[in-house]
Amino acid sequence: MSVIYFFDIFGTIIFAICGVIVASKFGMDAFGAIVLGGLTAIGGGTFRDMALGATPVFWMNDTTYLWVILVTCLITMIMFQKLDNIPSWILPVSDAIGLAVFVGIGFEKAIQYQDSMMVAIVMGVITGCGGGIIRDALTSQVSNVLKREIYATACLIGGIVYSIALSMGVDNTIAFMHCVITTLIVRLAAIHLNLSLPTLSTKDKC
Template identity: 35%
Template sequence: MKAYHAGWVIYYCELSGVAAFAVTGTLMAGRKSLDWFGVITISLVTALGGGALRDVLMAHYPIEWVSNENGFLVGVSASLGTMIWARTLKTFNDRVLLVADAFGLAVFTVRGTDMALQQNLPPSIAVIMGVATAVAGGVMRDVLCNEVPLVFKREVYASISILGAVAYITLLDLQISLEVASAIAIAFVFVSRIAAIRWKWKLPRFDVVD
């Protein structure tokens, strides 16, 4: 497996993903009526938590958001902007939260997978790192807000992230350029997640009968 290096598409999409996840964290915290400090904390945990976990698992130090403040600044700005927007409209829109979450899932799936490939990790581990990057922040957000994490419900969520990571690696192995491969994989995960929400796709449940 050759080493890949993140291009400008992934970098700017990653910042957009940070903003998107910060929005979801802010809206979730707003529903719990937290103060402004609590809201920003939840938004940053959501936006940066998955990447931090990925870096720890890969022993990639310093952790990315510590060494590069852009993600932190984008997250704080997105959180403050969302608080102003939500206070002005006097409403929290479920659709905005779900769309923002879908975009963040798509972007961080590709980003986490790409970083693992840069470290010359096996493809299977790269998929795991992609999924961890994409879903861990949301899990932390939901746990801190006393909600059942979305990834543990019957929602088609983490499985879409897995397919997106596999698609990204496959496209790169087919010698498709990084920018095109990342754009296709991001679009695939985003559209698939929106479709799952729209048509209420569910995973089968496992029930043990006594």
């Protein structure tokens, strides 16, 4: 098993857990939790592969992802049944870890199919944010991507670091790790320090 494939499975587990956590907050049943966990885990990667023309998409070529999602969702639901309260920090931190891993995965997959670093950065953002957007849309929440939070921006920064590392001749696996660590640090710092981007205002302009 390659290092990047290991991290892909790891990110799938993390995002599946995030989906189940959100499902539990909305009182969904077991089927709903599995669906939400699955869409959170593979939604972004599915959009990425379709955009790149990498079809059949990754989870159709390797059903390990589906089994990992199913087992993860079931174990998470069983564990959460034994907890009285879910600590408030678990979801944002878990989401940050999954986000960071999937940005690197998306970038790495993109450079296999085309040569543009700009496109690879965009694919990294889509892979990292896509599943969360679907999850939030299904639960009628405004996605973090559309809020003031530094979320997609962290993905962009991570993708840029990956691109710069490759252009400097850094080994792909090392560049991948730089991307993941950078994205994670930026996202966790934004959460801890409550950092946000400035918002547009239409005050006195209409």
